[in-house]
Amino acid sequence: MARLDKDEFNEMIFSRINKLISDYDLIKEGELIAVALSGGKDSVLTLHALKAYQEFLDFDLVAISVDEGIEGYRKHGVDCAIQNARDLNVKLIQKSFLDEEGFCLDDIYSKFKSACIPCGVFRRNILNKTAYGLGASKIATGHNLDDEIQSFLMSFARGDTIKFSKFGPELDVIHPKLIPRIKPLWNTPEKDVGMWAVLNNISIHLDECPYSHLSLRSKIKEFLNISEDKYPGIKLNVMKSFNEILNFENEINTNLEECSICGEPTSSSICKACELKDLISKDCESHITNEY
Ligand code: SF4
Numbered sequence: 362m363a364r365l366d367k368d369e370f371n372e373m374i375f376s377r378i379n380k381l382i383s384d385y386d387l388i389k390e391g392e393l394i395a396v397a398l399s400g401g402k403d404s405v406l407t408l409h410a411l412k413a414y415q416e417f418l419d420f421d422l423v424a425i426s427v428d429e430g431i432e433g434y435r436k437h438g439v440d441c442a443i444q445n446a447r448d449l450n451v452k453l454i455q456k457s458f459l460d461e462e463g464f465c466l467d468d469i470y471s472k473f474k475s476a477c478i479p480c481g482v483f484r485r486n487i488l489n490k491t492a493y494g495l496g497a498s499k500i501a502t503g504h505n506l507d508d509e510i511q512s513f514l515m516s517f518a519r520g521d522t523i524k525f526s527k528f529g530p531e532l533d534v535i536h537p538k539l540i541p542r543i544k545p546l547w548n549t550p551e552k553d554v555g556m557w558a559v560l561n562n563i564s565i566h567l568d569e570c571p572y573s574h575l576s577l578r579s580k581i582k583e584f585l586n587i588s589e590d591k592y593p594g595i596k597l598n599v600m601k602s603f604n605e606i607l608n609f610e611n612e613i614n615t616n617l618e619e620c621s622i623c624g625e626p627t628s629s630s631i632c633k634a635c636e637l638k639d640l641i642s643k644d645c646e647s648h649i650t651n652e653y
Pocket of ligand 1: 477576
């Protein structure tokens with residue numbers, strides 16, 4: 362790629378995001394979009410990009426941060442979320458595992474093969490409930506191109522083809538209480554996100570989660586980064602291949618019920634969050650396979 366100055370780079374990255382939003386009709390006029398704002402570079406760029414997109418379309422924005430309770434790690438992220446939401450004049454709703462579930466991730470992670478299992482389940486659950494309570498039409502997440510490829514390969518490696526339905530820049534409405542997700546950075550490489558944050562001196566949380574090295578995702582990420590260094594273009598090729606293979610719309614599981622305990626949407630009689638809370642309360646080791 363030819364060298365771009367800061368303004369040209371910003372133009373390139375925002376145009377790509379705007380085109381994706383427009384091509385896939387990710388946001389409609391009058392909608393309330395809730396941005397899942399961790400304070401990391403991806404969610405912060407998502408917030409900035411959607412704020413800028415309001416210039417072209419009349420819709421509302423709110424941000425939600427979830428503090429999982431990871432000592433020495435999450436607080437800085439929340440501070441960055443507060444800072445960016447304030448800078449952009451976007452209302453931020455702050456939630457935490459402690460307030461919502463009565464425990465921090467640090468208290469319960471050792472019961473699982475990977476801390477990412479309860480972390481992902483409870484974070485998604487809290488985000489969905491909060492966005493639903495706010496009347497949001499969609500939740501915008503900061504998933505970038507690298508995240509999407511990693512998720513695809515993780516599902517592929519596990520033979521978990523049902524998860525293929527979660528790929529693509531948007532997830533359809535499949536239950537009235539499950540707020541659909543959109544991924545405005547779906548085709549934005551992670552290195553571009555980092556470059557944007559550095560070039561524009563954006564306040565972001567850069568630290569690595571202390572539990573991330575335990576996850577399958579971190580191994581796949583490492584493998585992809587090493588491969589990309591040796592064989593440039595490999596990530597885009599993987600993305601292109603699975604775009605050609607998958608038909609997102611036909612794979613969506615529409616058979617969701619409501620959890621018999623909490624009423625949240627679920628594909629079985631009890632949702633994952635209630636299942637994990639039961640395991641935690643019984644103080645037993647989880648036999649759930651490593652999903653992250
Ligand atoms: Fe949670 Fe895992 Fe991400 Fe850490 S790496 S914040 S434990 S999902």
